[in-house]
Amino acid sequence: MGGERVRALRDVSLEVGAGEFVGLMGASGSGKSTLLHLIGGLDSPTGGVVEIEGRNLAAMSDKKRTLFRRERIGFVFQAFNLLPTLSAAENVGLPLLIAGVNRREVKKRTAALLGAVDLVH
Numbered sequence: 001m002g003g004e005r006v007r008a009l010r011d012v013s014l015e016v017g018a019g020e021f022v023g024l025m026g027a028s029g030s031g032k033s034t035l036l037h038l039i040g041g042l043d044s045p046t047g048g049v050v051e052i053e054g055r056n057l058a059a060m061s062d063k064k065r066t067l068f069r070r071e072r073i074g075f076v077f078q079a080f081n082l083l084p085t086l087s088a089a090e091n092v093g094l095p096l097l098i099a100g101v102n103r104r105e106v107k108k109r110t111a112a113l114l115g116a117v118d119l120v121h
Helices: 032-039 062-072 088-098 103-116
Strands: none
Touching (some): 088 103
């Protein structure tokens, strides 16, 4: 913000156990997106540590952080970030294809996921 230093997250500590679901709520500008970007390894902290499964995200190379994010972290973006030239099934299946999952398994998982949210049609 110009010459002003913004401390988006200060004295924040969060621990989420395996299998837990957590909702993140707060006023606009309170640091929700900043926190999610840090947890997802999209940004690096200027202080402190973001550790997931005992691994410090900032200590990873960009490539390792990208692979970790692909394999261990899921995002649902507010704007969806869908590729407009792909169908819903292709958008859902694309990350699996990139991860090297065979096409038959991708089709099976995609159908199950879309079915779970009543979007098979």
